[in-house]
Amino acid sequence: MSKPEHIRIFDTTLRDGEQSPGASMTHGEKIELAALMEDMGVDVIEAGFPAASEGDFAAVSEIARRSKEAIICGLSRSTPNDIERCAAAVRNAARPRIHTFISTSPVHMKHKLQMGPNAVLEAVGRSVAQARNLVDDVEWSAEDATRTEFDFLCKCIDVAIQSGATTINIPDTVGYSHPDEYGRLFRRLIETVANSDKVI
Structure with a gap:
């Protein structure tokens, strides 16, 4: 792990950026852009959402295979099949990462997931443990x-x-939070969560 004061660049252009209207890229363009990011010294390249489509899986897999030093990250919902698919896509990276997520706000838990807090907590633990059994990051x-x-x-x-x-x-x-409020949230979390110093 790099020094604590090192600012890490996490680039999600190939995943979140491609969702912008008119910003879709061909397979070749994704490979080329990932290579440019690595040449520029980007620390983490979120290369795509492997379970979303065969095209995304293929692009993430090729970016992972060609990577040298950058962490190659795939996004995954907290479902077992998505996590397995993500692991398969990033496995040939020099430094593979699985990025898993789940909604935690009351409105999302109720209307998007139709899950209660205890079920969400269980999904967090299960999905992270599954991912960690497949990759170290x-x-x-x-x-x-x-x-x-x-x-x-x-x-x-x-x-x-x-x-x-x-x-x-x-x-x-x-886009709910004001920058100052957002900063205060991070400070409170770092002060409150046990072992927050053990993660980035």
């Missing part, structure tokens, strides 16, 4: 984190860390 995200109740967010993060997550991501999925 696991990122976990709390989708819609900024609208998640603070105590529940802390519980989810704690379960993710205990289950083997190496990176924790706290996204402002719907």
Whole structure:
């Protein structure tokens, strides 16, 4: 792991960026862009969502195979099949990572997942543990984190860390939070969550 003061560049252009209108890329363009990112020194390249399509799986697999030093990350929902598919796509990377996520806000749990808090906590633990059995580097995200109740967010993060997550991501999925408020959230989480110093 690099020094704590090192600013890590996590580039999600090939995954989240491609969702922007008019921003879709061909297979060849994805491979070329990933190579340019690696040449520029990007630390983590989120290469795609392997379970989303055969095209995404193929692109992530080829980017992983061609990688040299960058961490090659695939995004995965917290379902066992998605995690297996993601692991298969990144397995030939020099430094593979699985990035798994689940919604944690009350509105998303109720209307998107139709799951209660206990079921979500169980899914966090199961999915991170499964991913960690497949690769050494696991990122976990709390989708819609900024609208998640603070105590529940802390519980989810704690379960993710205990289950083997190496990176924790706290996204402002719907653009809900003001920058100052967002910064305060990170400070509170670092101060409150046990073992927060053991993860990025």
